[in-house]
Amino acid sequence: MKLYSTLNKENVVDLKTAVLKGLADDGGLFMPTKIPKIEKEFFENIEKLSFQEIAFKVAKTLLADDIPEKTLKKIINESINFDAPLVKIEENIYCLELFHGPTLAFKDFGARFMSRLVSYFNKNSKKESIILAATSGDTGSAVAHGFYNISGIKVILLYPSGKVSQIQEQQLTTMGGNIQALEIKGTFDDCQDLVKTAFTDKDLNKKLKLTSANSINIARLIPQTFYYFYAYAQIKNLSKKPLAICVPSGNFGNLTAALIAKKMGLPIKKLVAATNANDTFPIFLETGHFKAKDSVETISNAMDVGNPSNFARILEIYKFDLDKIRKDISSKSYNDEETLETIRETYQNHDYILDPHGAIGYMGIKDFLNKNPKYNGIFLETADPAKFTDIVNKAIEINPPMPQRLAKCLNKEKESLVLTSNFDELKSFLKTI
Numbered sequence: 406m407k408l409y410s411t412l413n414k415e416n417v418v419d420l421k422t423a424v425l426k427g428l429a430d431d432g433g434l435f436m437p438t439k440i441p442k443i444e445k446e447f448f449e450n451i452e453k454l455s456f457q458e459i460a461f462k463v464a465k466t467l468l469a470d471d472i473p474e475k476t477l478k479k480i481i482n483e484s485i486n487f488d489a490p491l492v493k494i495e496e497n498i499y500c501l502e503l504f505h506g507p508t509l510a511f512k513d514f515g516a517r518f519m520s521r522l523v524s525y526f527n528k529n530s531k532k533e534s535i536i537l538a539a540t541s542g543d544t545g546s547a548v549a550h551g552f553y554n555i556s557g558i559k560v561i562l563l564y565p566s567g568k569v570s571q572i573q574e575q576q577l578t579t580m581g582g583n584i585q586a587l588e589i590k591g592t593f594d595d596c597q598d599l600v601k602t603a604f605t606d607k608d609l610n611k612k613l614k615l616t617s618a619n620s621i622n623i624a625r626l627i628p629q630t631f632y633y634f635y636a637y638a639q640i641k642n643l644s645k646k647p648l649a650i651c652v653p654s655g656n657f658g659n660l661t662a663a664l665i666a667k668k669m670g671l672p673i674k675k676l677v678a679a680t681n682a683n684d685t686f687p688i689f690l691e692t693g694h695f696k697a698k699d700s701v702e703t704i705s706n707a708m709d710v711g712n713p714s715n716f717a718r719i720l721e722i723y724k725f726d727l728d729k730i731r732k733d734i735s736s737k738s739y740n741d742e743e744t745l746e747t748i749r750e751t752y753q754n755h756d757y758i759l760d761p762h763g764a765i766g767y768m769g770i771k772d773f774l775n776k777n778p779k780y781n782g783i784f785l786e787t788a789d790p791a792k793f794t795d796i797v798n799k800a801i802e803i804n805p806p807m808p809q810r811l812a813k814c815l816n817k818e819k820e821s822l823v824l825t826s827n828f829d830e831l832k833s834f835l836k837t838i
């Protein structure tokens with residue numbers, strides 16, 4: 406796989422460089438120069454394959470020349486080692502549960518796959534790799550988990566102080582070992598800007614081997630394509646209607662992965678990008694103008710992104726053709742009140758507990774199906790509701806069941822270093838490690 410920078414088509418690198426750098430030298434995002442198609446026959450029997458078999462086929466199609474088959478199979482089997490079941494909620498609407506990994510959010514897929522890819526590409530290097538990741542809540546713990554105790558790797562997590570849930574903060578700050586949490590006095594966008602600045606700082610990059618772990622890293626997007634294929638495999642024999650998938654979106658990595666899957670030949674007819682009050686993308690579709698905003702806080706905090714990074718990749722996939730984007734993707738924004746109401750109604754009517762992010766996905770697909778009744782709808786449930794106990798409790802007055810692996814980190818001592826959003830502070834800190 407060859408990749409180019411979204412800021413300069415001539416800037417082409419191999420997969421190893423793209424994975425270890427995360428972001429191109431010019432500040433652009435890496436995009437594959439070519440997205441290969443999977444042959445039609447694969448889809449004829451896809452329902453007979455396991456999740457891991459499907460993942461391997463997709464990965465092999467994308468990465469055939471970069472990683473030996475045996476190694477790739479091992480990476481898949483170790484990272485895609487939990488299920489993503491499709492659950493029926495009501496007639497024509499299914500929920501793809503992506504939260505069965507170790508940190509209970511879909512970010513586990515990307516983080517686990519990426520950490521193994523980084524280790525593989527790093528295996529002959531003597532210099533310690535620093536994984537720098539900004540997190541709006543769920544990325545951090547997934548990344549930390551993926552890299553935990555891997556020698557030669559140190560993980561630095563930047564999270565916005567007071568803007569992640571208490572459970573998320575516990576997950577981020579209690580791992581110890583090779584994981585360091587930085588509590589930034591600012592927003593997620595500030596954290597993301599700090600990371601981006603660090604990657605373009607010549608002085609720092611001379612000294613340290615920095616690797617990015619945000620959804621800007623292409624190694625996170627690759628495994629996120631797998632579950633769209635698996636979702637299709639699960640729904641294929643249930644209905645022949647055209648398929649619409651709704652992705653609750655923040656930084657739009659998950660949506661970009663869906664677009665890559667579609668480009669590879671997966672029969673997704675329509676994508677719906679549902680957002681919270683951070684409505685940069687729906688406004689873009691409506692007006693044709695992309696205007697980044699400051700992020701606003703919502704109860705679906707992992708989607709509080711005012712300047713979605715992966716927007717640049719979406720433009721590349723569609724070669725900047727707005728009409729084509731509008732043909733494939735629709736988008737709508739929902740507020741906190743609607744989100745709580747949806748959690749309440751879904752519990753009452755369907756006995757299913759949604760988390761606030763999944764609730765936005767559910768609203769998105771419902772609205773879409775109301776206007777387009779000939780479709781089958783899938784929405785992604787991106788986190789376990791137990792990660793957002795307080796919010797869910799506010800809606801339905803009971804606590805969602807607490808999985809053991811989450812309960813374990815709740816009574817550990819928090820450890821973090823507080824910094825402002827001034828880059829010099831981060832730089833000084835990085836120089837000491």
Ligand SMILES: *Cc1c(COP(=O)(O)O)cnc(C)c1O
Pocket residue numbers: 510511512542543544620653654655656657658659660707708762787788
């Ligand atoms: C990160 C996250 C999202 C948003 O995904 P993007 O790829 O950034 O659009 C949605 N829900 C949850 C629970 C998340 O952690």
